[in-house]
Amino acid sequence: MTEQMMDAPYRPHGLTNGEQGVLGQPLPRIEGAAKVTGQATYAYEGTPAGIAYAGIVGAPRGSGTIERIDASAAEALPGVIAVIHGDPRMPAGEANSRAMPSFASDTVFHYGQPVAIVVAENQAVAREAAALVVVEMTPGQDRFDPRAEPIDTAPKIGFLPPIAKGDLDAALAEAAVVFDQTYTTPIHFPAAMEPHASTAWWEDDKLIVRSSNQVIGAARGTIAQALGIDKDKVRVLAPYVGGGFGGKTGVGPEVILAAIAAEKIGRPVKVALPRRQTAYLVHHRSDTVQHIKIGCDENGIISAFAHLSVAAQHDDGEFLEPVPFGTLPLYRGAVRHFKTDLVRVDLPATGAVRAPGEAVGTFAVECAMDELAEQLGLDPIELRKRNEPDTDPLSGKPFSTRRMIDCYDDGATRFGWNPQPPASVREGEWLIGTGMAAALRGNFTVNAEAIVRLEADGRAIVETDMTDIGTGTYTILAQTVAEMLGLPIADVEVRIGDTDLPPSAGSGGSFGAGSACSAAVLACEDILTELARRINASPDELRLKDGCVRVAGRETALADLVRGEPIVARAKSGPGAESKRTSQASHGAQFCEVAVNAVTGEVRVRRMIGVYDVGRVLNRKTAANQLIGGMVWGIAYALSEDGIVDTRTGHFVNPDFGEYHVAVNADVPQIEVHFIEEVDTSANPAGAKGVGELGISGAGAAVANAIYNATGVRVRDFPVTLDKLLAGLPPV
Amino acid sequence: MKFTINGRSYEAEADIRTSVLDLLREHVGLTGSKKGCDHGQCGACTVLINGRRVNSCLTLAVMHQDDEITTIEGLGTPDDLHPLQAAFVAHDGYQCGYCTPGQICSAVGMLDEAKKGWPSHVSADLEHSDLSDAEISERMSGNICRCAAYPNIVDAIREVAGRAPAGRDVAGADA
Numbered sequence: 029m030t031e032q033m034m035d036a037p038y039r040p041h042g043l044t045n046g047e048q049g050v051l052g053q054p055l056p057r058i059e060g061a062a063k064v065t066g067q068a069t070y071a072y073e074g075t076p077a078g079i080a081y082a083g084i085v086g087a088p089r090g091s092g093t094i095e096r097i098d099a100s101a102a103e104a105l106p107g108v109i110a111v112i113h114g115d116p117r118m119p120a121g122e123a124n125s126r127a128m129p130s131f132a133s134d135t136v137f138h139y140g141q142p143v144a145i146v147v148a149e150n151q152a153v154a155r156e157a158a159a160l161v162v163v164e165m166t167p168g169q170d171r172f173d174p175r176a177e178p179i180d181t182a183p184k185i186g187f188l189p190p191i192a193k194g195d196l197d198a199a200l201a202e203a204a205v206v207f208d209q210t211y212t213t214p215i216h217f218p219a220a221m222e223p224h225a226s227t228a229w230w231e232d233d234k235l236i237v238r239s240s241n242q243v244i245g246a247a248r249g250t251i252a253q254a255l256g257i258d259k260d261k262v263r264v265l266a267p268y269v270g271g272g273f274g275g276k277t278g279v280g281p282e283v284i285l286a287a288i289a290a291e292k293i294g295r296p297v298k299v300a301l302p303r304r305q306t307a308y309l310v311h312h313r314s315d316t317v318q319h320i321k322i323g324c325d326e327n328g329i330i331s332a333f334a335h336l337s338v339a340a341q342h343d344d345g346e347f348l349e350p351v352p353f354g355t356l357p358l359y360r361g362a363v364r365h366f367k368t369d370l371v372r373v374d375l376p377a378t379g380a381v382r383a384p385g386e387a388v389g390t391f392a393v394e395c396a397m398d399e400l401a402e403q404l405g406l407d408p409i410e411l412r413k414r415n416e417p418d419t420d421p422l423s424g425k426p427f428s429t430r431r432m433i434d435c436y437d438d439g440a441t442r443f444g445w446n447p448q449p450p451a452s453v454r455e456g457e458w459l460i461g462t463g464m465a466a467a468l469r470g471n472f473t474v475n476a477e478a479i480v481r482l483e484a485d486g487r488a489i490v491e492t493d494m495t496d497i498g499t500g501t502y503t504i505l506a507q508t509v510a511e512m513l514g515l516p517i518a519d520v521e522v523r524i525g526d527t528d529l530p531p532s533a534g535s536g537g538s539f540g541a542g543s544a545c546s547a548a549v550l551a552c553e554d555i556l557t558e559l560a561r562r563i564n565a566s567p568d569e570l571r572l573k574d575g576c577v578r579v580a581g582r583e584t585a586l587a588d589l590v591r592g593e594p595i596v597a598r599a600k601s602g603p604g605a606e607s608k609r610t611s612q613a614s615h616g617a618q619f620c621e622v623a624v625n626a627v628t629g630e631v632r633v634r635r636m637i638g639v640y641d642v643g644r645v646l647n648r649k650t651a652a653n654q655l656i657g658g659m660v661w662g663i664a665y666a667l668s669e670d671g672i673v674d675t676r677t678g679h680f681v682n683p684d685f686g687e688y689h690v691a692v693n694a695d696v697p698q699i700e701v702h703f704i705e706e707v708d709t710s711a712n713p714a715g716a717k718g719v720g721e722l723g724i725s726g727a728g729a730a731v732a733n734a735i736y737n738a739t740g741v742r743v744r745d746f747p748v749t750l751d752k753l754l755a756g757l758p759p760v
Numbered sequence: 761m762k763f764t765i766n767g768r769s770y771e772a773e774a775d776i777r778t779s780v781l782d783l784l785r786e787h788v789g790l791t792g793s794k795k796g797c798d799h800g801q802c803g804a805c806t807v808l809i810n811g812r813r814v815n816s817c818l819t820l821a822v823m824h825q826d827d828e829i830t831t832i833e834g835l836g837t838p839d840d841l842h843p844l845q846a847a848f849v850a851h852d853g854y855q856c857g858y859c860t861p862g863q864i865c866s867a868v869g870m871l872d873e874a875k876k877g878w879p880s881h882v883s884a885d886l887e888h889s890d891l892s893d894a895e896i897s898e899r900m901s902g903n904i905c906r907c908a909a910y911p912n913i914v915d916a917i918r919e920v921a922g923r924a925p926a927g928r929d930v931a932g933a934d935a
Contacts, residue, residue, distance in 0.1 A: 060849035061838035063857030064864060066792015066831065073791040151786065152777040221796045221804055221858040221906045270794070270858030271906050303797040498856030498907045649852045653909055657855060660908030685801035685904060692901040694882075696910040698893070 030597070032550050033604030034473055037709040040549050042512040042556055043644075047573040051511035052705075054649035058517065059268075059502045068268045071240040072225040072300045079227070080109055081151045082289050082299040083158035084282065086140035086308060090678020091168030091374035094134045094143060098162040102146055105160060107153035109293050113144035117255055117288060119281040121344055122311055122377055136165060137342045138376040139678040140308025145285045147293055155302075171374045172678040174315055174340040183370035185341065186348030188385070191356070191422065194363030196321070199332035203323030207400045211320065211392035211744045215671030216313035217683075218381045219690055222270020223306050228286035229296035233257070235287050238265045241279070242272040243534025245493050248527045250279040255287060267525040269535075272497040274381040275310045277536045282309065307683030311379025312671055314339040314349045318392035323363070328404045328411045332363035335393060340371045341378050349378060353385025354468045354725060355393050356422050357611055359415040364422055374678055380536070382661060383721035386469050387728075391666075391746055394465035394729030399742065407447065408733070409436050412466055420611035428610040428710035431641035432466065435617040435704055439464070439639040442702065443619040451740035451758055458623040459758070460634075461738025465726035467616035467640070471708075471717040472539040475602035477530035478547035480509055482555050482595040486575045486587030488513055490551075491523040492532040494544045499535060499720055500650030501544065507647060508545040508714065512552035513586070514572020530598060538614070538718025541646060543601060545714040550599035558597070562589050601713055610710045614717040616640035618659065618730035624738045626760050629750030631735055633663050637700040638727070643708035643717035651719050652701040658723020659699055664691035666728035670747050762825055765790065766834030776822055780814075781805040783821035784831060792832035792861045796904070803903035806862035806869070807831050813869025815902075832861035835868065844868060847916035855907035863903045867917050870899045874921075891921050 032038070043051065062068040087094070099111035112118075120133060120141055136143075144161050148154035171177050200206050220240075227238040235257070241247045244264040252259040269276065282299045290297040301309055316339050323332035335352035352366035381387070401408040416433055419426055439445070445464065453460040478492040490509045496502050506520040513520075523529060533543035553567070560567040563579060571578040575586050619637045624630070636659055645651050668689035672681040682688040701723075707715035728746070736742045741756035763770045765788060772787040781798075784790045784807070793816055796804035800818040807816045808830040836842035844864050847853070854860040874895075879886040882898045889895060896914050905913065 056849045056852065059857075060854075061841065061845075063854060063860050064832075064841065064845040064848045065836055065838050066790070066833050066861045067838060068857050069791060070794075070858065072795075073785070075786075150775050150778075151782055152775040219906055221802065221856065221904065222794070223796065268857060271856040273906070300795065303799070303801070498854070500855075650855075653852050653855055653907075653912060656911055657908040660910065684799070685797050686799075690904060690906055691908060691910070692904060693897040693910045693913065694894075694901040696897070696908065698914075699911050 030550055030554050030599040033602045034606045034712060035604035036606050038713050039709045040553060040713050041568050042552060043549065046511040047571055048511050048514050050517055051507045052645050052648060055503060055507065055517060055647060057500060057503045057650065058506050070222055070268045070270050071227060071238045071266065072298055074238065075227060075298060076229055076296040078295045080147050080149065080293060080295050080297050081154040082286060082297050083146045083154035084142045084285060084299065084305065085144040085146065085158050085161045085163065086305065087136040087143050087165065088163050089136060089165045089167065090139040090172055091170050092136050092165040093168065094136060094163060094165050096164040097144055099144065102157040102160040105153060105157050107149040108157045109147045109149065111144060111146050111161060112289060112292055115288055117284065119254060119284045122278050122280055136168065137344050138308065138374055140305060142281045142285060142309065145289055147289045147297060169374060171372065172673055173675040174371045174373050177371045177373060179338055180370040183348060185346045185370065186350060186368065188350035188353060190367040192365050196332055196334055196363055196365045199363040200321060200323040203331055204325045205404060207322040207396060207403060209320055209396060209399065209744060211318045211395060213316045213388045213391050213746045215315045216381055216665060216669055217307060217671055217688060218273035218275030218310065220271030220273055220275055223301045223303055224276065224280045224282055224310055225300035226283045226286045227296060227298035228290045230290055234261045234263065236263045237283060237287065239283050240269050240276055241266050242269065242276040242495055242497055242536050244495060244527050245531040245534055247279050251283060254284045264527045265525060266495050269495050269497040272535060274379065277380055280309055304683045307680045308376050311377040313381035314378035316349060316351055316388050318351060320392050320396040322396060322400055328406050328414050330359055330361040330415050333359060333361035334365040335389065336365065337368045338371055339368055340373045340375065342375055343372055345377045347379045349388065350385040351389045353470060354389050357420045357613060358393065358466065358468055360417050360421055375673060383469055383724050386721065386725040390465065390726045391728050394726050395732055398463065398733040408464060409440060412436065423611060425609065425611040428612045429643065429706045429708045430615060431704040431706055432615045435615055435639040435641055438702060438704060439617040439619050439637055443637045445619065447737060450737050457626045457760065459626050459738040460623050461734045462621045463730045463733025463737055465618045465729040465733060467618055467722055467726035469538060469614045469718055469722040469725050471612035471614055471711055472537050473603045473607055473712045474533035474539045474543045475600065476532040476543040476547040477598065477600045478544065478551050479530050479596060479598045480548060480551035480555060482513065482586065482590055484587065484590050484592050484594060486585060486590065487519045488515055489521045489523060490548050491529045492544055492547060493527050493529040494524045494532040494540060495535045496524060497535045499540065499654060500647055501540065503650060504541055504545055504646040505548055508548050509552055512549060513555065514577065515575055519575060538721045541719065542712045542714050542716040545646060545716060546601035546712040547599050549713045550601055551597040554597035554599060555595050558595050559589055606710050612711055614640065614642045614722045616722055618726045620730040620734045622731065622734040622738055624735060624753065626757055629753040629757060631667055631748065633697050633731060635697050638723060639702045639704060640722055641704045641706065642719050642722060643711055644715035645703050645705050646716055654720045655701045655723035656699045658721065659727045660691045660696050661724040662727020663695065663731055666731040667747050761822060763829060765829045766831060774821060778821045780807065780816035780819050780821050780824055784816065790831050790833050794858050794861060796859065803866060804859045804862040806866040806903060808865055808869055811872060813866050832865055835864065843920050847920050851912045851916040852909065853913040853916040854909050859903060859905045863905065863913060866900060866903045871921055891923055893918065
């Protein structure tokens, strides 16, 4: 196996000189026909014979101690096969990649925490039986209101340590202009369309799980550890995943519970969380309180920047929303303070949801920059440009690539950026405004392996345990291999979603595409080396297109060079010294126009344009679609998404689509996405940076800034619902 | 119970509480129709019953023994795609694909509604629906796509409806 860590910039010859011309093209998804005809099978589908159905019984109180579980009524129900509780392996919560599951205990961390599982012959019986299980509890601390609980200013959890560079108070005292405001953001549900689901069965002592999961390689280890079996005895299958958005990065309790139930009854068992249960058994993004302090001179040059926040977690959770993550390298300022404090609550787990950090952090920072620009009498783009750093303002490292200024300029031109004074543009009863924001999402490269086989017939197969959660993994892997080996895309078969395949990065943190495609690139390079050897050429001389290799005017079909035995190469790509030497991120600029009804306060987003720097664009169609998705998340997070806790009981008031309002079609205007493409040779061999989380970064702030521009009303408590606008609207 | 699904006859023995959606997915093996919420809020389960779009999670199988049920599997196959299926692929009117069968079945039913002259909430003229982008969006708002491929979904449906691209959803345009 070839291993190549990113110890120096790397630009694969095969991509630079690729003649197939397929990488980056806006090709339709290769699995598209399966998806539009209903042939693509998700976790709850493709059911083995003899299946039984499970339902999860949740704790009826948000905190306290379980005194008694009475399953007798459920067990007596015809069609019930088993009711299981008290198994020491049963998870009390989600087993994410950082925290192992906590096992059956009498302590309840949150409402709906799994305490028993019922197994029945059909879904209707399972549902009825789950409702018949009686769970008695004594009350606990009932800490259900994050804003009412004490703040731990030195939390021991989270991956982003506090940063305090320079004397903040002194810098602010010396600054000619000081900005100081607090913003709040609500609880945010990932709410993937496919509810968390697993089908589990045992083949002798080996567990097979079809699971809706973003990172199956890590899931395999977590499942094995939870069940106390060897990792080799677990196989996870996820050929199609119905959306993830961070909510499926870990191992939900339903996975372990299905495995335990299947073991107990000796039959395959499947479980899908009812929609309302997803709010309790899947982590959400914490609500946040964010305090922004900026000190600058009269020209807007920032000398001090502080982003100080509070986020929530329950007693068993180890994740803490890294609120200022995107702020770290965003703007100038020698004095830099970044910190997130913790409130412990008795609510469901908080965790990584699409762009942890940036998605909420940019609400505060990018609204603050808009406010500061007005305070200084500057155009908000001009203020940002004046504070564009030359090197990472925290670490001093050089940026690998950073095209932020180009994103501002290109976006401004395409949008027709010409902001008018607040509340000055009116079309009948509609107040019209425009807003913009910067977008930034840190880039990660993660270890990934792939096998590429060049078959005797000249076709190629690429194998890796990646997932495609809607991101386009199938298609971009095919495009990468097709480009490297000079094949039509139809001649590349992609095998993913199976832990029997080489371990990959999985889908999370926007690192999947760059990492997995890089492993495929490296494997293809080994194949090219072997092909070159067979025709006495150097790999650099090869010109490959449509299944033929050309060297010095001589053309040979790949199939003729393979000679019976497939050429197989396995490679590993990962981070290295170059990853540490440089500061890496994807960048962008968001532009938005809204209309706010002067009578009702209703907000309509009329148009939105995003311009993005994401390194090499692997497929313009799927990349643009992901960015559109992120922008729409920004719209809905700014305007309507708001997980509300009943602080008397710790349950969610709105745990479903009827009450928790994600964007629907009519909420979304036509959206334009454009790219400033520069291959990032420091990021990874594919030269690609993250896409999926960038689109939400700054998007909500652009909407909020446009609302302010339309109405003159600045709302700092998200979402910007009409009740917060009405009092400040100009007379009709 | 006996059913006609995609022109074929099926017999199933199912709990009386079984929804059409669970009948399709768990009893007759047609898993193309998806369960996203199981209470009529997301539209992923949309099928056509006697040509009209229906949330199949909200209606009991036992009520539909004499009806014609059409699912995504009955619209087309990978080798012979329905025009809407082909348009969703061409315009990338999806990402994860989970809501897609419901979106497409819904679009088939919706285009038929528009053809019959049924107005939408945003129709400027209740007598003459023009199937503008705003109308397509409004008529398709019972089908949630959390990946939010909405602009591409509208592009796909607009193409099949034979409409030219137009400025869409301009609030206040009538003011």
